Amino acid sequence: SQQGEEDPQALSIQEGENATMNCSYKTSINNLQWYRQNSGRGLVHLILIRSNEREKHSGRLRVTLDTSKKSSSLLITASRAADTASYFCAQGGSEKLVFGKGMKLTVNP
C-alpha cells in the first residue's frame, strides 16, 4: 500500500519562485527518498535522507525530515521551467520502495 502522501497534489508557480512539497508517512523509516518524473518517463533519484538526518542539500534542492511528525519536505529554490515534473517521496531503499501519490509541479516561464 502507498504510505507516503504528498501535499499539495499539484502546484503551479512562476520561474524563480521556490516550491515546497510535503510528504507524510505512517510507519518508521530507515530513510526517505525523493524522485522526479518527467512526463511519460522513468524516475530520477534526487536525494536520500536517512532517519538520523534532519536536513540535506543538493544543489537547489533541500530536504528536511521530521521523524517525530513522520513528515518530509522537498524545497526547490529558484525554480526553472525545466523543473516542471512530478515529484514523489518513497520509503525504502535498494529493497522494496513504497511511493507516495506524487505531486505535479508546473513552473511557468
Added chain:
Amino acid sequence: GAVVSQHPSWVICKSGTSVKIECRSLDFQATTMFWYRQFPKQSLMLMATSNEGSKATYEQGVEKDKFLINHASLTLSTLTVTSAHPEDSSFYICSASFSNQPQHFGDGTRLSIL
C-alpha cells in the same frame, strides 16, 4: 551513473497477444530488479521483485500467471504480459539495484492494448 535501459518504450498490440518488456542494467550488475505499474496521474505500484536466478516475488493482487517475470542474468529481467487485454494498458517501469544503492529506473514502457 548507473543506467537502466527499458525496451520497448511504446507498444500497441491487439487484445489477446502477449507482450514482452525488457529491462537491462547497462553498466552494473543488478542483484534485484523491480517492476512497477503506473496509471495516468497516479503513483507507481510495485508489481513484483525479482532476484537473479530465483522466482519473482509478486505483490498482493498481482497475477503471476498474467505477468511473467524472468530474471535470467544479473543484467536482464523481462516482464511478459500474457494474453493482454485493454485493462492491461498502462505504463510499466522497471528499476534495478545493486548492493544497498538506490534503485535506478528505466524510462518506462507505454503499453496500449486495442
